[in-house]
Structures are given as C-alpha cells and as structure tokens.
Amino acid sequence: MPKKKLLSACLALLACTAMAAEPKAKLPTVAELIKASSAADWRAPAPVSTLVMQLASGVVVIELARDFAPQHVANILQLTRAGYFDGLAIIRVQDNYVTQWGDPEEDDAKARPKPKDLPKAAPEFDRPLKGLKFTALPETDGWAPMEGFVDGWPVAANPKTGRAWLAHCYGMVGVARDAEPASGDGSGLYTVIGQAPRALDLNIAKAGRVLQGMELLSALPRGTGELGFYEKAEQRVPILRVRVLADIPETERPHLQVMRTDTALFQRVLDARRHRDGWYVQSPDRVELCSALPTVRPAP
C-alpha cells in the first residue's frame, strides 16, 4: 500500500522530483530544505492578532495583518471579543473567487447589533512603503513594479508613489465593503479560493491570511444565488465561535509556525521553486508572488 501510494503520487504531476530514482545530482527540494531548517527560520503568529474560527468541520486559523490594516484589524478583534461572529455563518461561496462570512441579516431589522463604539474603518487599501522590511523578488507578475514579502506577507509596491499593499493571493482574507470606500467595518470577511483576483488589490482592505483550515472554506458547495450567495438559510455554514488566539488557554491553542521570509533559508526555498529537475523537462526558472507564499506548519 505505501508503494502503491508512492507510485500513484509519482504518476500525479509533481511528486517524481522527490520520489523517482534519479541518477543525476538533484537540487534540494523545498521539503528537504524545511527538514534541514532551524528554529530561527520560523516565527509564530502573534496570539494577540490571530483568530481561531470554529466550524463544525474543524478549526480555521487566521493571522491578521496589523501592519497593513491596523484599524480593520482592531475592529475585527473588537468584534471577535464582543462575540459578534459567534453564531453567524458563511453566506457566500463563488467558484474561483471567494468564500465570504458574516451576518446574513446585515441589511435587515434582524441584523446583529455591533459594538456601539466600533470605529468607522479607514480605507486601508495601501500603506507607505517606507518602514517595511521588504524582501523583494527579482520577478514581478505585472501587477506592480515591485513585489515580494514583508514578514511572511505577500506585498506589492510602487516605489514611485511610495505605497505598498497586500496582494490578493489564495487564502488571503479581506474585508467586504459597500460602494463607499470606508464602509468595510470588519464585520464581513472573505478569503480568496481561486486565481488571485489582483484587480481588487488597491480597492479593498486585506486584513489577514488563513494559516490553517483553508480546505474548510475552499471545498464548500458553491452558492447558487447571484455572486455565489447561498439562497436558503439552511445552506449556510454556521460559525460556532471565533476567538482571539491570546484568549484561548495555552494548552488548547493551535500552535503554528510561518516560515520567515527575511532569511537565507527562504531564498533557498525560492530557488528550489525556480529551478526544477527530475520530473520537470523544462525548469520554470521563475517564481510568482502568489505561488510562493511561505510555508505554514504545526510547531514542532
């Protein structure tokens, strides 16, 4: 059975680089680099700005992007601690686009009340490039003159305007808003479940990234209503509870690590993604921002 799995895996696109017997010297794989990494190559997400969303199917862990959308993050934390999200639901799943959650009755008399002192959110769609410790990629995908990583986050920037912003990659979490740019208060959130919709980049606040449980959001039935909204209340996926990681007893917390992006290891990982042999007949010799997000793993 293990042999069969290896064989099937090898038949299956990508695994042969690591698995097939290769006579020639091989480049190190990402898996090999991770295995040889040290504790200093990883960081833990800050408990005060990480969410744990409990669904019936399991736990979704979301790191919030304090340095990119501080007001939105503060709002989301305030809403979370007020219990705002508990008992709300996933209300929309649009194929190759987004899964969105919040209050299905938001526009109705039955809308769940929000904390009275919840600030209005600023349109934090970008921020100054200055002050960011930027690990730039030599490649860009055409969406910005400069792209790379800041503390694990996928970031695009324009040195001419001096602005930087989070890229809308798979698994990134954004804040739904109305036509008014400052109308996203953090009570409606979504994550990207398809090709990165980079046209949205400078048009909405990105507030986080799903670190664990992405498959609980991406594999949901697509909604059949307009824009993928679920048409019937019973189709919605209940959110049992959302908590801030810091508010969970230490022994009950999920412990995750994100690969640091300002290290020699991360550069070697990028090179391992660029230069492929084994199964590959044509090495891609490039990486792309949204296909090179740093690995997340359970803390060893």
Add this chain to the structure above:
Amino acid sequence: MPKKKLLSACLALLACTAMAAEPKAKLPTVAELIKASSAADWRAPAPVSTLVMQLASGVVVIELARDFAPQHVANILQLTRAGYFDGLAIIRVQDNYVTQWGDPEEDDAKARPKPKDLPKAAPEFDRPLKGLKFTALPETDGWAPMEGFVDGWPVAANPKTGRAWLAHCYGMVGVARDAEPASGDGSGLYTVIGQAPRALDLNIAKAGRVLQGMELLSALPRGTGELGFYEKAEQRVPILRVRVLADIPETERPHLQVMRTDTALFQRVLDARRHRDGWYVQSPDRVELCSALPTVRPAP
C-alpha cells in the same frame, strides 16, 4: 428579498459596479456587453472533441484541445468510446492545486485494461506558434514573452523559439504523467482548482478546459493522503459515465457556447475588465491571461 439580495451582493466586493446607483457615466460592464452580443460572437464546442462526464452530483462538460495535444485528445476519445472511464473515480483533490481522476488501481494487478491499440502519447507540451490565429494581449504575466488567446484557449508563446503552449489556468484539463515525459497516455486527467500552476506549463500536456460543472470538481473534500489522494476507497467520487458529445442524442446534449476571442466584442470585454469604475477606487487598467478566459454560457 430581491432588494436584500442586491444589497448583500453590493456589500460583497464586486457587484456595485453593476448594481449601485452611480451618478456618473459608466463604462459598459461585461454583463452588458454579453447582453448586446450577437450570435457571431459565440462558437459552439465541436461535438466530436467535447466530453460529457456524468457524476452523481451532475454533469461536467470538457472541451478538448485538438490543436494543442492532438495525440492526447485522440487517446482520450478512444478511451472514452471504449468505456474506459465509466466506473472509475476522482482519486485526488489537493487544495489550491488539482482535482484528478482515473483508475485508482492503475498500478495494481486489478488495473482496468486499456485498449490494446492505444498509441503511446507524444510529449505534446507545446506546438509551433506558426499557424495559430493568435489574439495577443498587450499584457503578460511574466510567464512567457507573449500571451493571449487562440480560438478561446489561453495560450502562451515565445516568438524566439517559435513555440506556443496552453497555459495552466483554473479549469484547464491536463494529462497526468510519470517521470518519463511520454508516459501520459490520457487515462489519468486532472483540472486546476487554485492559483494557476504556470511552472507546469511546458512540462505536461494540457488537453482541454472544463466548460460546465467546474464546481463539481473544485468543491470536493480535499484528500488527506499525500498530495491530496483519497486514502480510503469510499472517499473517491465515482465517475458514472463519460461520453463524447457527438455520441449523445442531439436532444439530450448540453448545448454550450464559448465567447469567440477573435472578435471586436472580446476586445471590448477585455477593456471592460481593465477599466473599472463605480465600486472601484483604483482601476486596475490591466488584465491577466488566466483571469480573462472567455465566458461560457448555455446556448440561447
């Protein structure tokens, strides 16, 4: 209720361009352009090279790419007509990557026999650029010097080498292969369910595109085995039957249309994707190959 749906939709990222009351003159939307299109702006997929895959959950329609992988397409058609796929299964779903189907027992004594005269497949990973009616985009995403569309297919090309190849976009269908480049015989297929894995572009044969039923493949539970393989036989999703569209009685066929990509309409659609107003505060002013695939609709 309709009002609520509109309001929710408007709160939900994208819809406000079309739905919010906008005082200023608006650019035409893709929906408006489609509504005003004529019959000549659309083409039907050729029945002799289109598959209809029946799952318990519904029907998946796949157009095959005869001009890009003729030998693979011939093999897939031969396997289909021999009933090879009937009763096989979806065996692998890896998040942000691929859904794959074929014979779970392929490497075992229990493997389903293939037609004895099934040709060995050539490694049709690219083809001559010459002879293609190429509608090039002014933009590229960095994966190739030239990108655009040929008869509705997303194509990358290198004028220096004179080669062209299908891009690994969301919903494209490829042929799984072993370490040997010519080992993909068409019996194992996959489709892309996440960020386009363009590093695979020149390394494997792309043989088609899912035109209908993508959500039946993308919303499946992710496999928990290595590379997303389902670990237990009962987790696999049975394929009830696969037929060539031409072999289905006319009255029972799904009738689809793909927007033509060599038309003035398609250029206007691309412009509508590039230049946004209404909900957008920053027009993206660009499109990206894998985010601009031509619309598919039921034949009116």
